Structure formats: structure tokens, C-alpha cells
Amino acid sequence: xxxxxxxxxxxxxxxxxxxxxxxxxxxxxxxxxxxxxxxxxxxxxxxxxxxxxxxxxxxxxx
Numbered sequence: 246x247x248x249x250x251x252x253x254x255x256x257x258x259x260x261x262x263x264x265x266x267x268x269x270x271x272x273x274x275x276x277x278x279x280x281x282x283x284x285x286x287x288x289x290x291x292x293x294x295x296x297x298x299x300x301x302x303x304x305x306x307x
Contacts, residue, residue, distance in 0.1 A: 268275050 265275070265279070270278060
């Protein structure tokens with residue numbers, strides 16, 4: 246499982262770098278786009294974690 250997360254993280258970083266290198270947008274516009282997408286991804290991750298936390302709590306409650 247540890248190898249999976251390392252590979253996943255590497256893929257995310259590599260994909261981000263390649264995406265920035267071939268981006269058709271200007272610097273400020275690109276930074277704003279990246280920031281917006283990052284914020285959206287963080288919100289989705291928080292919601293997914295909360296759903297999983299709720300699911301696990303329901304599973305382990307007597």
C-alpha cells in the first residue's frame with residue numbers, strides 16, 4: 246500500500262509539472278487557474294475524508 250501512495254504522489258507531481266510546462270495560458274492567469282483547481286481538489290478531499298469518517302463511525306458504533 247505504501248508503494249501505491251508513493252507512486253500516486255509521484256504521478257500527481259509529475260503530471261502537475263508537465264501540465265505547467267505545456268500550459269497555453271499566461272503566468273498570472275495560469276497561477277489563478279492552478280490555485281482554483283487546488284482549492285477545489287482540497288475541498289473534495291475534505292468532503293471525501295468526512296464521508297469516510299462518518300462511514301467508519303457508523304460501522305464501529307455498537
